[in-house]
Amino acid sequence: MQPILQAIDVRKAYANHVALDGVSLDIPEQSIFGLLGPNGAGKTSLIRIITQITGADSGEIRFRGQRLNPSHIAQIGYLPEERGLYKKMKVGEQLLYLAQLRGLSRADASARIKSWLERFDVKAWADKYVEDLSKGMQQKVQFIATVLHEPSLIILDEPFSGFDPINANLIKDEILELRKKGATIIFSTHRMESVEEMCDNIALINRSRKVLDGPVSQIKETFKTQTYEVEGKGHLLVVHPDFEVLEHHDRENGYFYDRIRLHAGATPNDLLRFLIGQVEVHAFREQIPSINEIFIRRVRETMPESLVEEEAEARR
Amino acid sequence: MDKIWLIIQREYLTRVRKKSFIVMTLLTPLLMAGLVVGPVLLAKTGSKQRIVEIVDAGNLFGGVVPTSEKIDYQFVGTDVAAAKASFRKSKHTALLIIPPGFRLDQPGDVQLVSRENADLETTRRVKNAVDNQIEASRLRQSGIDRTTLDKAKSDLDLSSIKLDEAGGEQASNSGVTTGVAFGLAMLIYFFIFLYGVQIMRGVMEEKSNRIVEVIISSVKPFQLMMGKVLGIAAVGLTQLMLWILLSWGATTAVAAVTGAPGMAEQRMEQVTASSARTPEEAAKEKAKMSQAMEGGVLKAMGNLNLPLILGSFLFYFLGGYLLYGALFGAVGSAVDGETDSQQFMMPITIPLIATIIVAQSVIIRDPNGSVATWMSMIPLTSPIAMMMRIPFGGVPGWQLGLSMLLLVGGFLATIWIASRIYRVGILMHGKKVTYGELSKWFFYKA
Structure with missing residues (x-):
């Protein structure tokens, strides 16, 4: 299937630094796409190009195969990281205004505002001034404003910041619901657990380049290190050319916990057989790297040598 | 384009509905009205009759009471000390003292005594009255008749005419x-x-x-x-x-x-009263002004x-x-x-x-x-x-x-x-x- 959004060799430079350097991405239709990267990596620049706030210096963005142009604005919803509302405007009027700017008719907008406010159980807010709402309430209003015009591509930059766990969950459910209804969500965040939980695909951007992308499950597969966690009882002594103990902990009553890596050619069953000969095995599982670990690893790896040295220097 | 229109609407409506806008819009005209009507009303209510006593020890006035619209003059003998004493007890506005050795060719030492500082209006009017009297006396000494002098005075009304390109003339x-x-x-x-x-x-x-x-x-x-x-x-x-x-x-x-009738008239009166010395002159000025208003200003506006x-x-x-x-x-x-x-x-x-x-x-x-x-x-x-x-x-x-x-x-x-x-x-x-x-x-x- 054709991706909903394609970035092809996008480059963007500011006066004294390059924000994006030849970034290409494919974002599949009806998926949740995690856009990851440390602060200052170029995520916001990429998002601002997709939302047509700025343009790329070279390269191209395609929306469903078409070169991105102002007619696509109505199909894109955007919740920026730095977000706010007009304080001296009523919630209802504000939503109406923002929806109309996105190309919705007045009548349609009114009907949808009503149903969204009902959905979030906040019908009474429509006539309240934004400045009288709590921060969490304002965040909800901003979320409604983002999705009110039923965009097919929704870009959420750190959507959970500022939400309490209950409301964060509510928003999470809404995001999953939107995908079910056919929307694609680009999701920029630092919260790795939500990436793991929700994203189908991710791309990692570091120092203005894409350093990793693909389906989450596939990435995890690639980043597996053939490491297994073993828990059991007995005295474990590993002297074997195929296995390497990375970590060993003795626990009370003769229990232990080990992390063991297989060398090339060895299978988990070999290790298991070896273990059974020595100790009582209670648990045996493959250690799958979390996105967080992959993130940190890749960021470190793609750091230029000089910076690695600098960091080492600083630690000393 | 319709998006600009939406933005214009929002900017307009949120501002026009603000309390501060409504208050400012309503209060400013009231203030303006106050500024226009206020002084006229004040002038109307504040114009009570003042009484000024005169001790004419130097015999400047020769027993003739000066005439004035706003001030009643009263002679109180020629004894300066006694007049001062009685003035202190009276409720009159001021006491004008013409000293015993007063000379027309070297006028000086004329005093205006009052309990508080005499207000500007009174001072100005009294000064005018004394000046007028001195002038009149000097004219009489030199044998010149007042009417002769008035006839000799020139009071040209220079009307400025703008010549337009078509050769027509317009009052400007x-x-x-x-x-x-x-x-x-x-x-x-x-x-x-x-x-x-x-x-x-x-x-x-x-x-x-x-x-x-x-x-x-x-x-x-x-x-x-x-x-x-x-x-x-x-x-x-x-x-x-x-x-x-x-x-x-x-x-x-x-x-x-x-019920402040003819505000323009009131205003004019204030202006003319300050420039003219005698009631007759004031009346003349006033007439000229209103003529100018009707003829000149309106005509100039029209032109x-x-x-x-x-x-x-x-x-x-x-x-x-x-x-x-x-x-x-x-x-x-x-x-x-x-x-x-x-x-x-x-x-x-x-x-x-x-x-x-x-x-x-x-x-x-x-x-x-x-x-x-x-x-x-x-x-x-x-x-x-x-x-x-x-x-x-x-x-x-x-x-x-x-x-x-x-x-x-x-x-x-x-x-x-x-x-x-x-x-x-x-x-x-x-x-x-x-x-x-x-x-x-x-x-x-x-």
Whole structure:
């Protein structure tokens, strides 16, 4: 299937630094796409190009195969990281205004505002001034404003910041619901657990380049290190050319916990057989790297040598 | 385009519905009415009869009581000490002392005694009375009759006639023209300031609220800026219209209720009373003034090229506002807070203030001189400078046309520069902005 959004060799430079350097991405239709990267990596620049706030210096963005142009604005919803509302405007009027700017008719907008406010159980807010709402309430209003015009591509930059766990969950459910209804969500965040939980695909951007992308499950597969966690009882002594103990902990009553890596050619069953000969095995599982670990690893790896040295220097 | 319209609507409606707008719009006309009607009412109620005692020890008046509208004079003998003692006990306003050795050729040592400091009005009137008396006595000494002197006096009424190009003649009145010119120029000046600052505040609000990023992902920054500038212009025009209507209404209403009849007449009386010395003279002046009012001022007003003046006023009013509005918008986008805005306000406010100062001192005296001509060409100064010139007439058609063309061009150039700064500025946070930085923004690619 054709991706909903394609970035092809996008480059963007500011006066004294390059924000994006030849970034290409494919974002599949009806998926949740995690856009990851440390602060200052170029995520916001990429998002601002997709939302047509700025343009790329070279390269191209395609929306469903078409070169991105102002007619696509109505199909894109955007919740920026730095977000706010007009304080001296009523919630209802504000939503109406923002929806109309996105190309919705007045009548349609009114009907949808009503149903969204009902959905979030906040019908009474429509006539309240934004400045009288709590921060969490304002965040909800901003979320409604983002999705009110039923965009097919929704870009959420750190959507959970500022939400309490209950409301964060509510928003999470809404995001999953939107995908079910056919929307694609680009999701920029630092919260790795939500990436793991929700994203189908991710791309990692570091120092203005894409350093990793693909389906989450596939990435995890690639980043597996053939490491297994073993828990059991007995005295474990590993002297074997195929296995390497990375970590060993003795626990009370003769229990232990080990992390063991297989060398090339060895299978988990070999290790298991070896273990059974020595100790009582209670648990045996493959250690799958979390996105967080992959993130940190890749960021470190793609750091230029000089910076690695600098960091080492600083630690000393 | 319909998105700009949405923005204009929002800017307009949120401002017009604000309490501060409603209060300002309603209170200002009342204040204006108060300013117009107040002094007249005060003058009316405050004009009680004053009594001034005269000790004519030097025999200046020769027993003839001076006549006056507002003051009753009473002779109280020639004993200065006794008069002072009795004055202290009386409730009279003042005591005029003509000393025993008073000489007509060397008048001096005349005193006006009062309990508190004598008010200006009384002092002036008494001084006039004494001066008149001295003059009359001197004339009599020299054997000149008052009527002879009056006949000899020349009082030319120089009527200024403007010769227009078609060879026709028109009565002109430089006072009226100056008033019209200056009033309109000031109106433009205030309007640019009041509402220009509102544009700046609005931009700063959007920036610090962080709503701007959502908006400009829907519309172009230029549309947002223009929508704001136009929306606020509509607010300003609404307020101006309401002020004019309400001021007129309030003044009429207040005048009707308090029954202050013929305010113009009252005003005139105040003016003439201060310049004329004798009641007869005052009456003459008054007659002349009202004649001038009916004939001169109204005729002069009628002879001003009103369609040209009003038409060009509207043009320069809007043109000036739009040009400066764009600049104010750019400043708002560049700064993070009110305090930072000061340094960038300077280069905007200086041409405005300089024009108003030059307008008062130079242009008004020589409306078609080279300073006036140049200032009415430069777009930053032309809205005010040209408005000062037009009512005087004599602005060649090509100059007016060129000035308007330049203003349109200047507006397009400023809005282009401003929008380039604006689109970068609104997304910049927490950065101390310098002029160097601003010029860098200007050259950023979109």
